[in-house]
Amino acid sequence: xxxxxxxxxxxxxxxxxxxxxxxxxxxxxxxxxxxxxxxxxxxxxxxxxxxxxxxxxxxxxxxxxxxxxxxxxxxxxxxxxxxxxxxxxxxxxxxxxxxxxxxxxxxxxxxxxxxxxxxxxxxxxxxxxxxxxxxxxxxxxxxxxxxxxxxxxxxxxxxxxxxxxxxxxxxxxxxxxxxxxxxxxx
Numbered sequence: 505x506x507x508x509x510x511x512x513x514x515x516x517x518x519x520x521x522x523x524x525x526x527x528x529x530x531x532x533x534x535x536x537x538x539x540x541x542x543x544x545x546x547x548x549x550x551x552x553x554x555x556x557x558x559x560x561x562x563x564x565x566x567x568x569x570x571x572x573x574x575x576x577x578x579x580x581x582x583x584x585x586x587x588x589x590x591x592x593x594x595x596x597x598x599x600x601x602x603x604x605x606x607x608x609x610x611x612x613x614x615x616x617x618x619x620x621x622x623x624x625x626x627x628x629x630x631x632x633x634x635x636x637x638x639x640x641x642x643x644x645x646x647x648x649x650x651x652x653x654x655x656x657x658x659x660x661x662x663x664x665x666x667x668x669x670x671x672x673x674x675x676x677x678x679x680x681x682x683x684x685x686x687x688x689x690x
Contacts, residue, residue, distance in 0.1 A: 633683035
């Protein structure tokens with residue numbers, strides 16, 4: 505039964521396109537993404553105070569919201585976000601999708617913050633957007649209740665922070681994640 509619920513939850517997130525909903529205009533979707541960005545940055549700065557100057561001094565950063573489902577041997581997810589070029593002030597709205605294999609079960613709603621330490625790393629991310637990697641985590645969280653093991657990593661001139669918003673998951677997967685520019689919102 506929980507497998508059906510998990511699949512429906514991920515499909516709902518993927519169909520929505522973003523927090524503003526299915527029938528939202530591009531302007532409403534951008535507003536929802538910008539609000540999500542501000543909420544996630546506020547949480548990051550509260551949890552890790554050294555991140556504020558790191559984000560402010562970097563050439564740019566990205567914030568993404570993602571829903572992920574892991575069913576025994578397969579993992580699927582999707583989400584949306586925005587890359588901010590700190591030098592020009594320009595925003596690039598993006599989508600993301602991921603597929604993986606590995607052991608696990610659960611549903612997780614999480615946020616990513618990526619801090620680009622070079623302009624080249626930011627441009628490469630916007631233009632190519634691929635990320636492959638391994639992930640192992642445990643999460644049991646609903647609102648302010650529960651706990652989640654978060655992640656912080658530095659890869660290819662990018663520091664990545666991950667926060668679990670809600671979910672119940674225990675997983676170890678190898679996955680590929682694709683980020684791409686959302687032509688409808690740019």
